Each structure stands twice: as C-alpha cells, then as structure tokens.
Amino acid sequence: MREDETRKVFRFAPSPNGYLHLGHAFSALLDFDAARREGGRFLLRMEDIDKGRARSEFEAAIYEDLAWLGLVWEEPVRRQSEHLDDYAAALAELDALGLLYPCACSRADIARATSAADAPRDPEGALLYPGTCRGKRRDRAGANLRLDMAKAAALVGGEVFWDEHGKEIVASPAEWGDVVLARKDIGTSYHIAVVVDDALQGVTDVVRGRDLYEATRIHRLLQELLGLPAPAYRHHALVLDEDGRKLAKSRLSKPLWELRAEGATPTDVRAMLGL
Known part of the structure; x- marks a missing residue:
C-alpha cells in the first residue's frame, strides 16, 4: 500500500x-x-x-x-x-433497488396536507412529508425524486451508526421521512452529491458545523445503501x-x-x- x-x-x-x-x-x-x-x-x-x-x-x-x-x-x-454523471449513477443504483419515487408536491402542498398544529416535523423542524405520492404512478418529468425511507431503512436493518469523537452515534434516519434525493431543477441533491464526492475523493474525516449534525443520519444511510465507506465525523460548535x-x-x-x-x-x- x-x-x-x-x-x-x-x-x-x-x-x-x-x-x-x-x-x-x-x-x-x-x-x-x-x-x-x-x-x-x-x-x-x-x-x-x-x-x-x-x-x-x-x-x-x-x-x-x-x-x-x-x-x-x-x-x-x-x-x-x-460531475453530475457520478450522482446520476448513484441515483440509478438506488432506483434499481426500488427506493426512489417521483413527487411533484410543493412546500405549499405539504403544508396543506399536514395542517394540524401537532403535525410531525423532521429533525430540522420542517413539516415531515406525509407520503402523498408514495406508491402512486407519477410522471418523472418535472418531479423531485424521493427516497422511500421505510424500504431503505428495512434494507439496512432500521438503524445505522457513525463515529463522532470515537463515540458510536445511532443515526435513526427514519426520523427524516422520505427525503428528496434529486431536485427536479438540478437532477441531484446535496445529500447524494456529498456522499458520492467523499467516497470518490477518499475522505476519511469530515469536520463540519453542528448545523449538519442531523443530515449525517441521511448521509450514513446513503453510504450503507450504496456500499460507500463512512468517514469519521466531527460536528463543531457554530459561530x-x-x-x-x-x-x-x-x-x-x-x-x-x-x-x-x-x-x-x-x-x-x-x-x-x-x-
């Protein structure tokens, strides 16, 4: 070596x-x-x-x-x-596993479908997508691609973990619901791009702000689904x-x-x- x-x-x-x-x-x-x-x-x-x-x-x-x-x-x-082709290839792998589905719901649509005061929210406080388009036939043209979180979590056994300062953290990605993995306007997303880039560049250690701590749940899930190596993570305090x-x-x-x-x-x- x-x-x-x-x-x-x-x-x-x-x-x-x-x-x-x-x-x-x-x-x-x-x-x-x-x-x-x-x-x-x-x-x-x-x-x-x-x-x-x-x-x-x-x-x-x-x-x-x-x-x-x-x-x-x-x-x-x-x-x-x-490097959009790299992200498209990763999305194709997830699609082949039956984990992606098109969704044309806007934020306003989601707000209308989850109008109750106690509607569930994701780890960052946004309304949790209620799964309106899951399991339905939708045209992929002009639609976002969402991850079927239930299917994805089942494939990895429900939970994934990451190393933070030598401590094992339980990721529990299901708390995010069916996240968008490909935006209709750019054909990919931050979540896909970052895990693919880190793997292709051989990144071993990720030091980033605490505001991205919750997103690490998604990133670890994607790494498991795509067979990518997991860096050690450290999330520092924000300025x-x-x-x-x-x-x-x-x-x-x-x-x-x-x-x-x-x-x-x-x-x-x-x-x-x-x-």
Whole structure:
C-alpha cells in the first residue's frame, strides 16, 4: 500500500453562493489544522450544483479568502457541477433497488396536507412529508425524486451508526421521512452529491458545523445503501452573532473580505475564533 493511501484526508466544501464569513473560516481552519496535525491531506471542493445560486465571483472570492488565511489545498479542486454523471449513477443504483419515487408536491402542498398544529416535523423542524405520492404512478418529468425511507431503512436493518469523537452515534434516519434525493431543477441533491464526492475523493474525516449534525443520519444511510465507506465525523460548535444566531450568508453576516478591508489579519481571525 502506498504511503499516500494510508494518510487521513480532510476536506472543506463551501457553496459558492455568497461570500465566506467567520463560520466558514472556523470550519476551514479546523479541517486544515487537523490535516496538518495528522500529516494528512487537505482538499477543497466547490459544492456548486445549484446553478441558480452559484456564481463565479463567489468561487473566486473563496480562493482569495482561503489563501489569505494561509490555507493550501490540493489541485485540481473538484467542482460538483462537473460531475453530475457520478450522482446520476448513484441515483440509478438506488432506483434499481426500488427506493426512489417521483413527487411533484410543493412546500405549499405539504403544508396543506399536514395542517394540524401537532403535525410531525423532521429533525430540522420542517413539516415531515406525509407520503402523498408514495406508491402512486407519477410522471418523472418535472418531479423531485424521493427516497422511500421505510424500504431503505428495512434494507439496512432500521438503524445505522457513525463515529463522532470515537463515540458510536445511532443515526435513526427514519426520523427524516422520505427525503428528496434529486431536485427536479438540478437532477441531484446535496445529500447524494456529498456522499458520492467523499467516497470518490477518499475522505476519511469530515469536520463540519453542528448545523449538519442531523443530515449525517441521511448521509450514513446513503453510504450503507450504496456500499460507500463512512468517514469519521466531527460536528463543531457554530459561530454566533451578537444576537445568538448562527452566521449566515442569507443574513449578510460580515464577510471575510470586509474584515480584511478593515485591517484584520489571519492571526486576528484565529484569535476571534479561539484558534
């Protein structure tokens, strides 16, 4: 076995749909520092499958911000938009197992079908899809593809597990219900793309924010169904604003380029993050 095949592989995988802020810097630095400490490899990946939101200027800004922070990554950078065939192949495997079905329900449709105040919700608080289209004949054109969670869970024995700081975590993916695995507008989803990418890139350790902790349930299920290796996971605390809310592009949290323009240095950023 080559030495390169035994080294740990870490990755930072931002979406180029806005400018990076301190929360992204925290994840990137934790991954980079861990790779350096472990004598491992550090990869950068662009999760740009949502072409309606991804923009080249944001991607260029990501490279500039990370280089300013002192990060060095392997080339070439994997860009998800260039590998849609890989995700289609994974979806075809799940389809062959009878686990996918088309669904044209909108969020409004789901809200109408689950109008009770005590309607069940998924781990992130959204209304749980009630299975309206499951088992029905639907045209796949212009429809999302959902995972039949009951069938999928049965195939893996009901539960899957992941390693978090050396502790075994029970995933219980059924709490998510029939998640969307292929959006009608892009033909895939974050969940499929991330597990396929991690496997193809040989990622051994995933260090990411606590906001993705619940999504790991889905990712571990997909890895089991597709026969993909499972990385070790670590979900770090989120960087919060003065109001106690997580930093977010959607709320225009102060970007790294603005901190840099104000005179902040990479050392200052590390100090702000307690690194």
